[in-house]
Amino acid sequence: MSAETKSRTASPQPVETSARGESMPIWLVSVFILTAFAGMIYVAVHGGWFDPLVYPPFADIQHVDAWTRPPALGDGIKKGKVVFEANCAVCHTSTGAGSATTGCPPLDGSEWVLAQGPNRIIRIVLNGLAGPIEVKGGKYGGGSIQMSAVGAALSDQQVADALTYVRASWSNKGKGAAPVTPEQVKSIRDKVKDKTGFWSPEELLKISDKD
Amino acid sequence: MSATISQSQPAGTAPDANPAVSPAETDLSARVLLLLFLSAALWLVGGSVLGLISSLNFHKPTLFADCAAFSYGRSHPAAINALLYGFAAPAGLGVLLWLAAHLGQAKLTGIPLVILGWLLWNVGVTLGVVGIFLGDNTGHEWLEFPRYASAFLFAGYLPIGLAGLLTFKNRQPGPLQMAQWFILAAFFWFPWIFTTASLLLVIWPVRGVMQSVVGWWYMNNFGNVWLVLMGLAVGFAFAPKFAKAPLYSRDMGLFTFWSLILFGSWAGIPAAAPVPSWIPAVSTLGAFLMVAAILATFLNLTKTLRQADRHAVRTIPELFIPFGVLAFTVASLMAVVSQPIAVSVVTNFTWFIPAQQEMLVYGFFTMTMIGAIYYIVPRLAPVAGTDLLLGKASFLLCAIGVLFYVVPLAVGGIIQGSSMNDATVPFLNVVKGSLMAIRGSTLGELLMILGNAIFLLNLILMLFRFFKTSTTVFLAGANKTVGVGA
Structure with missing residues (x-):
């Protein structure tokens, strides 16, 4: 009815729904260009060239490198202590004394640990060991008491750090045992990758402790 | 739902076959929006009272010391979320639905959808606010x-958005x-932003610092893009209406x-964020790219408004909405200025940031929506x-309240940041030094509560008088009695 006829005549659009064709003033275009330019310079100066390793307040990766302290010898020992406490100290104890009652041999003063090279102890950490094993004149382990392949889940760096820590701590300090490098761990890890089961002391003794 | 569509358009006809609808008919079909406006106004008053409660913690820290629910950590987010989700979203959506129908010379389509969405949404907001008070933040x-x-x-x-799209689709061609x-x-x-952020933060949280990146992205998109889209x-729509002249x-x-769509969502990641440098740097570029768009908006809308007859008496909406335009310009420029590291090193982690947010959410968005x-x-x-x-x-x-809130906090924030960067100033002195700014802002909050309460009162009065005098049946009769309201 009336609504119908009204809607037919309501078609002409009111003036407020239209828009004039004024173009953007040239100074505003300049503002856009200048702010865009300034913004890009800002990205060039502060953006670290999209390197995922560059965090504020550093400008680029050279800047980060220059401010990052190179790893000192002591760092491996400090990190190694963390790895040791988390993975080894449960059995070998935090003082490296081991425990005769649990059948876990000492690391402090152990001739295996203080061997000239780390070839054997890297293998023990990577694959584990089934005793009995003679350490400092005592017999440890054997039967159901074995060391599992703790190092299999650790990185080369972690294994190296933990062994470096063990070779330089307690009474082992000052015995001249050289630090263990991740490269040594890697080369042995490659050599033993097909080995199944634990090492036995006899097998290990056939391997030279030093390359 | 299909029943609603067929009321305005027989099945199978092309959209351009819709007859144009007079403004009075549009209004008659859109009465359901009163629900959205009323609940929004209630949440606005409720949220601002909660905001005041959270601010009281600054002035008398022992006040709620034995009441976990009203401690700052709960009452503050409860207030902000009540305002954003209880008021801002439904008010904005209601106004958009009305505009979509009005500008398209169409009826509001999908009234049952709007009612369903309104119910679910408000259940969500109520649950959320209660949840925050219970500690589920x-x-x-x-x-x-x-x-x-x-x-x-x-x-x-979903149903509200669908009703919006259906209404939009029924617009007159052109x-x-x-x-x-x-x-x-x-x-x-x-x-888009709500599902993305909810999935990445609440449902299947991303790891570590990426959570902060997603969080900043969401806040910026919600405030500086979504609220801006609705407010603008x-x-x-209204600047030409007030001026009775075309858009400039x-x-x-x-x-x-296009600037807002393309660059708006880049900004918002603070320069000192503990993420790879390129992320805040690109964020800053995005903020810079918005400068011209902010100025263009201000220029465009003020030049449109200037076409108005200078001697005509200004109605109340003609006060609120131009204030919103001005506040948009100030709030957006504040956001841009505080983005680069040279300024951010002072303003980050200070009261400047809440001041900017209040200018945007209240000064711009809330004022604009109250006007509309x-x-x-x-x-x-x-x-x-x-x-x-x-x-x-x-x-x-409202206007003086928001200025009392923003100006002291913005200035206080800059002073706070400068003294925090000065190693010789003890931290407690910095904290005590910002107390004066907080006092000013709380006074502002009180004024805004009064303004909000008058707004709510006006809505209730208008509805009351309408029910009293109107012979039309509310909502249910809206579609059957086309023409009566005209």
């Missing part, structure tokens, strides 16, 4: 509602008006729109010969 700023509440929000948004661009984008923007839709420049309007609702409601519920109660006072209270 998710810990992500502006997304603090626990996931059981977010699910209701999402379920509630080139889009400037406001229609913003309306369409706003309907899609919220579900109102600006671009279509080109500049489109420039604003003051304009729309008398048309949805027409009662002859009545005026707004204390209309000018409500504007002055």
